[in-house]
Amino acid sequence: MFDSIGWAEILVLVVAGLxxxxxxxxxxxAAWLGRTVRQVRDYATGAREQLRNELGPEYDDLQKPxxxxxxxxxxxxxxxxQNHLFNGDDPFGDDKGNQYPSNGSSRQGTSGRTPQRPLGNDEQPPFDADTT
Structure with a gap:
């Protein structure tokens, strides 16, 4: 919770409170502030647990993003x-022993998709009216 607050900021708050x-x-x-922060933390934990119980396995799907x-x-x-270009669709890349291709081209077929062939000179790209 206090990851971004340093000792200097806390000192300024104490002096201002003084x-x-x-x-x-x-x-x-200070005691009132401590009780209030503890109560808000308890409310947040309770809400998180209630959400986890109601959603079940879908809760983990919400946590992934x-x-x-x-x-x-x-x-x-x-x-x-680099991970996005060389490791397919996973921009966060876990680096599970994946080696980068030596010729500099991206690896084909690692994301479960079939490789696409390049378009010819006079060939139009495919058009899907449902996606536009």
């Missing part, structure tokens, strides 16, 4: 582009 509340009411304010976003946030852009 000026706003005064030294006699600061312990009461969030996990992918967390992985993307922690990945440097160069590695993300």
């Amino acid at each position: 000026f706003i509340l005064g030294p006699e009411r600061l312990p009461e304010g 969030l996990k992918d976003l967390r992985n993307l946030r922690n990945m440097d852009p160069k590695r993300a582009v």
Whole structure:
């Protein structure tokens, strides 16, 4: 929860609380803040558990995009582009022993799709009216 708040910010908040509340009411304010944060955390945990119980296995399907976003946030852009280009559809790439092709071309057929042939000179690309 406090991943982005450092000691300097906490010190500024304590000093501001000291000026706003005064030294006699600061312990009461800190205790109230602690109780409120604990209560909000309990509500969030309860809501998460209730959602998990009601959705069952679909809850994990909802969690996967969030996990992918967390992985993307922690990945440097160069590695993300390389994984997307060379490892198929998985932009986050687990690097499970996959080797990059030596000729620089992307690997065909690793994502379960059949390789497509290039279009001829006068050939039109396929058109699907349902997707537009």
